[in-house]
Amino acid sequence: MPNPLRRVKMVRSAIEQEFPGLSNSRWYLKSPKSTKYQCIGWAACESHRKWWPWDWPRHLYPPEVYWPAHLPVGDESIQNFVNAFVDELGYESCGRNEEFEFGYQKIAIYAKIANGADKTKHMARQHLLGRGWLSKLGGNVDILHASLRDLEGDLYGKVEQVLRRSWRTAFSKGLALPSSFRFLLYRLRHPSWIVSNLKRRFLA
Amino acid sequence: MPAEADIMPADFCRDTAQSKEQDWFPVSKRPWNARGLSAALLTAIQDSLAEAIETQEADCAVDDTADLEVRFLGHAAKWERDTRFVSSMSDIVGHPSYKCIIAMGQEHRRDVLRLLLRDLRETERPWFTALALIAGTNPANPTDAGRVDKLTQAWIKWGKKEGLL
Numbered sequence: 495m496p497n498p499l500r501r502v503k504m505v506r507s508a509i510e511q512e513f514p515g516l517s518n519s520r521w522y523l524k525s526p527k528s529t530k531y532q533c534i535g536w537a538a539c540e541s542h543r544k545w546w547p548w549d550w551p552r553h554l555y556p557p558e559v560y561w562p563a564h565l566p567v568g569d570e571s572i573q574n575f576v577n578a579f580v581d582e583l584g585y586e587s588c589g590r591n592e593e594f595e596f597g598y599q600k601i602a603i604y605a606k607i608a609n610g611a612d613k614t615k616h617m618a619r620q621h622l623l624g625r626g627w628l629s630k631l632g633g634n635v636d637i638l639h640a641s642l643r644d645l646e647g648d649l650y651g652k653v654e655q656v657l658r659r660s661w662r663t664a665f666s667k668g669l670a671l672p673s674s675f676r677f678l679l680y681r682l683r684h685p686s687w688i689v690s691n692l693k694r695r696f697l698a
Numbered sequence: 699m700p701a702e703a704d705i706m707p708a709d710f711c712r713d714t715a716q717s718k719e720q721d722w723f724p725v726s727k728r729p730w731n732a733r734g735l736s737a738a739l740l741t742a743i744q745d746s747l748a749e750a751i752e753t754q755e756a757d758c759a760v761d762d763t764a765d766l767e768v769r770f771l772g773h774a775a776k777w778e779r780d781t782r783f784v785s786s787m788s789d790i791v792g793h794p795s796y797k798c799i800i801a802m803g804q805e806h807r808r809d810v811l812r813l814l815l816r817d818l819r820e821t822e823r824p825w826f827t828a829l830a831l832i833a834g835t836n837p838a839n840p841t842d843a844g845r846v847d848k849l850t851q852a853w854i855k856w857g858k859k860e861g862l863l
Binding site: 532535542545546631 | 781785786788823827830834838839841844845
């Protein structure tokens, strides 16, 4: 059986090659590769469904990705993603203020802007207690990274918008407990983070 | 100790110095493993496939069904390598290799559907968009948008019913 710590090293190396900003930062692997969800679903605390405004022929419904029915599909602008999270999950805009605020959970939208048009590329969710940001890297692993700057670059562009939601709003909408429970179950089923964190603590 | 599959995806387990960047899917789940080929030979085949695809990116033409499978595996590997950290559907489906696979499906519908379904079952690569476009139908429940588990089950069931699996 391959040494698990060595395997973790390989994973980290591959990710740091793609995201050089992580090389000089503290970051942790949180769960193994999964194609069952991606960054947008993960920002919405979902590990069972992919989100994207994908324009898909009606006669071939359902598409590979979910998007709230009342919002336009095929529109990858930041505003469309903001609307989805505001309408569906009770978030509100807070400009680009990414500082941790006790009592709030934040999400950040990465986008590329070219010729005046913005295209969303990635989303990250702030750790509930402000330990960093949780990012699902496409259909690959998910990680906890210290700063939003760590993932900025050619692939994801830059952070263009931050949204926040108070814990109170989450509880009052009945969103907090189910997603926290799902999140806990998911972590327990995928304990790779233990190996990763042990390595960082004792072997780095 | 956690089970091996829980620690990390198998595609990460190879030594970086020895492996090529395009090796991003589990060795144990590669469809061609069933043929009993050695790991070294598999790596060599995949390397040459990816190289060939790299140099003939726009060439989606295939001569026969054997060539079809080889080209499909090469395109699938390249597509997975290039989009492994991407969430944008337009980037994923707009990748030249993905488009090539769909184009191949227009000409060799049943063969490509069979390859896609087998790959979906064995490597869990999400081919749902290509499958629906090539098949011209979607067997999944309309309420299951985005739910990969449910979509996979529906497509596997459909594949068995159509005699493709």
